[in-house]
Amino acid sequence: MERYHCSQELLSRALKTIPLGTQTFSKSKTQYPFGVSPYFLLRGIGSHVWDADENEYIDFINGLAAVTLGYKDLDVTNAVRTQLDEGVIFSLPHPIEMQVAEKIVEMIPCAQMVRFGKNGSDATSGAIRLARAYTGRDRVAICGYHGWHDWYIGSTSRNRGIPQSTQDLTHTFVYNDLESLYRLFRDYPHQIAAVILEPMNVVEPKDDFLGNVKELTHQKGAILIFDETITGFRYANGGAQEYFGVLPDLATFGKGIANGYPLSAVTGRADIMRLMEEIFFSFTFGGETLSLAASLATMTKLQQQPVVETLRSQGEKVLQGVQALIERHQIHHILSVSGHPSWSFFLFKEISPYSQWQIKTLFLQEMFARGILTLGTHNMSYAHSDTDLERLLAVYNEVFAILKDAVDHRYLDKYLRCQPLEPLFKIR
Numbered sequence: 562m563e564r565y566h567c568s569q570e571l572l573s574r575a576l577k578t579i580p581l582g583t584q585t586f587s588k589s590k591t592q593y594p595f596g597v598s599p600y601f602l603l604r605g606i607g608s609h610v611w612d613a614d615e616n617e618y619i620d621f622i623n624g625l626a627a628v629t630l631g632y633k634d635l636d637v638t639n640a641v642r643t644q645l646d647e648g649v650i651f652s653l654p655h656p657i658e659m660q661v662a663e664k665i666v667e668m669i670p671c672a673q674m675v676r677f678g679k680n681g682s683d684a685t686s687g688a689i690r691l692a693r694a695y696t697g698r699d700r701v702a703i704c705g706y707h708g709w710h711d712w713y714i715g716s717t718s719r720n721r722g723i724p725q726s727t728q729d730l731t732h733t734f735v736y737n738d739l740e741s742l743y744r745l746f747r748d749y750p751h752q753i754a755a756v757i758l759e760p761m762n763v764v765e766p767k768d769d770f771l772g773n774v775k776e777l778t779h780q781k782g783a784i785l786i787f788d789e790t791i792t793g794f795r796y797a798n799g800g801a802q803e804y805f806g807v808l809p810d811l812a813t814f815g816k817g818i819a820n821g822y823p824l825s826a827v828t829g830r831a832d833i834m835r836l837m838e839e840i841f842f843s844f845t846f847g848g849e850t851l852s853l854a855a856s857l858a859t860m861t862k863l864q865q866q867p868v869v870e871t872l873r874s875q876g877e878k879v880l881q882g883v884q885a886l887i888e889r890h891q892i893h894h895i896l897s898v899s900g901h902p903s904w905s906f907f908l909f910k911e912i913s914p915y916s917q918w919q920i921k922t923l924f925l926q927e928m929f930a931r932g933i934l935t936l937g938t939h940n941m942s943y944a945h946s947d948t949d950l951e952r953l954l955a956v957y958n959e960v961f962a963i964l965k966d967a968v969d970h971r972y973l974d975k976y977l978r979c980q981p982l983e984p985l986f987k988i989r
Contacts, residue, residue, distance in 0.1 A: 564930070567613040568600040586985055587625055592936060594979040597926040599934070605632030607944035610934060618934035619949045623942050626791050626904060629817035630859060630868065631944025637820045640858035641851050650849050657853045664860045665828055670799050671787075671808045674834035676827050677847045681790035681815035682708025684825040685757065687842045688811045691827070692755035692784035694836045700752045701731050702745050705759030707788050719985070737767050742774060746781045757786040760801035763899045763906055771807040784833065790815040790825070795872060795903045798863050822855035868943045869903070875950060876902030876941045882954040890961040895920060895968055900938075907937040912968050919981040923967055926978060927960045 572590065575582035581589040582600070593600060599612035608631055610620045623629070630637065644657070662675035678684045685707045693699060707713040715723035716731040732749070734741040736758070746753060756778045760771055778785045787809040792801035794817040802808055811829030818824050827842075828834070862868060883898045900906045909917035909924070921937060928935050933956050967973040 564616060565596070565599055565612075565614055568598070569596075571613055572600045585625070587936070591985055592982065594922045594925060594982055596979040598929055607631045607633070608942055608946065608949050616932065618929075618932050619945075619952060620934045621939050621941075621945075621953070622934055622936055623940045624821050625816070626795070626938075626940040627816040628821045628942055629794060629872070630820045630862060631942045632821075634820055634859075634862075634944075636862050637822075637855050637858045640854045641822070644850050644854035647850070649851055650846065654848050655850050655853075657850055657857065658848045661853045661856050661860075664857060665814075665826060668798050668860060668864070669793075669812065669814075669828055670803050671810070671812050671830070672828040673831040674828065674837075676834070676837050676842060677853075678815075678825040678827070678842075678844060679823045679846060679852075680708070681788075681813065681825050682710050682713075683844070684790070684813035684815055684827045685786075685788055686710040686712065687827045687837075688786045688813050688829075689755055689757065690840050690842065691811060691833055691836050692786065694840050695784060695833050696754040696782065698752055698754035698783070699730050700749050700754060702734055702742060702753055702756045702783075703731055703758070704734050704736050704742075704756075705762055705788060707757060707759075736762075737764065737770050739770065739773050739777065742777060746777070746783075751782065753781065753783045755784045755786050757788055760787045760789065760792055760805060760807070761796070761901060762791075762904075763908070765901075766805065771805050775807055775809070784811060785809040786829075787812045789813060791817075791904060792901075794818060794860070794863060795869070796901060797869055818859065819852050819856035820859045822852035823849075824852040824856050866943075871943055872903040872941045874902075875945050875947075876905060876939060878947075878950050879939050879941070879953065880905055882950070883957060886954065886957050886961055889958075890965050892961055892965050892968075895964055896924075903941045905939045909937070914971065915968060915973055916981070918984060919973060919977070920964065920968065922979065922981040923973055923977050924960060924964060925982075926976075927963055928956060931956045931959065 572582050583589045601613040602610045603613055604611050608619055610618050665675050666672045678687060689701055689712055701712060711723050711727045712731055715728035716733055720728060732745050734745055775785050787802055789800040789812050793814040796804040810833060813827055815825035880898060880902055887893060895910060895912060897908045898905055899908055909921045911917050933953060967976045
């Protein structure tokens with residue numbers, strides 16, 4: 562399409578030197594249907610971004626939920642510029658490492674000590690290594706998405722290149738199903754080092770699920786890890802552990818910790834964290850100062866301004882508006898919405914003869930054409946205005962009508978101007 566001409570040219574060029582054309586699966590052509598999608602963004606301000614063809618979008622992806630305050634946030638940008646004058650990396654630690662660690666301990670309920678990585682996968686893998694060292698056990702129980710490293714991704718269909726012996730040490734349990742976790746402890750007595758889970762993603766915990774997971778995990782001599790890569794600094798200043806009132810032994814953070822700058826953290830009980838002195842968890846760029854400056858500015862702003870409250874209130878407006886539109890268009894059989902107001906999801910359904918991926922492809926095609934950047938989630942930022950939300954709901958009103966017509970009258974193929982997406986792998 563002419564609308565995405567430059568994006569498609571850039572993609573063709575990028576594919577010659579970069580597998581998939583980008584560094585991140587979720588930003589690649591596996592998630593954006595070819596011919597009806599932008600593939601490159603040039604700049605962002607607040608809640609808006611511009612693609613390579615100068616099309617403007619209201620962004621509800623926000624760097625895969627990494628941009629919590631909004632693009633080009635002035636406080637973060639100024640902090641980074643100031644630090645840039647001092648330097649980016651040194652031959653010895655810069656004091657900002659300690660300052661950011663102290664801020665995390667101040668804000669996160671379970672935090673007593675901190676170590677930094679760059680990606681969420683760094684942090685979750687560091688936490689797993691700590692748990693194995695502390696317990697002397699090898700197996701891990703998982704629930705949710707935890708990154709690209711062997712111990713986790715080997716449990717998914719994207720397991721090529723992962724030794725079978727590594728895959729065999731990771732076991733999946735079902736969220737809100739305590740019995741599924743109990744069965745793992747029964748099947749592998751005294752062998753499970755850690756239980757790691759996203760404290761919430763699509764649905765809320767029921768019947769004190771998180772508290773019961775903690776009790777069972779400790780009863781069986783394992784370590785409880787909350788993967789707060791997304792929920793941290795989004796559900797509450799102290800993360801989902803503060804929001805739900807359940808403290809894990811270890812917790813991992815990333816994404817919103819620095820408003821888009823590359824930083825992650827492992828934190829938790831001091832007696833476990835001190836094993837960082839014995840295991841090997843070390844990065845040349847772990848103390849890179851620009852990301853730490855961005856993090857300190859981000860967390861300070863979270864404390865001083867109603868960021869989390871705004872994410873929630875604006876997200877609630879979206880959820881209420883979406884629910885009303887689902888009712889108006891009578892499309893419950895096509896999709897539903899779930900999740901926390903600050904991070905909510907569309908759940909597309911299988912409607913014969915169409916797969917959820919065919920329906921989602923049509924949804925994305927029509928949303929992009931109307932200037933909304935989405936992957937079917939609402940990753941709210943502090944910069945989303947009421948005007949942004951009004952536009953989002955107006956677009957949904959148009960697109961829901963198209964989805965209903967396409968599905969109910971079996972016209973989807975006539976609407977679709979591209980090949981349907983195929984699933985990467987199921988994680989939630």
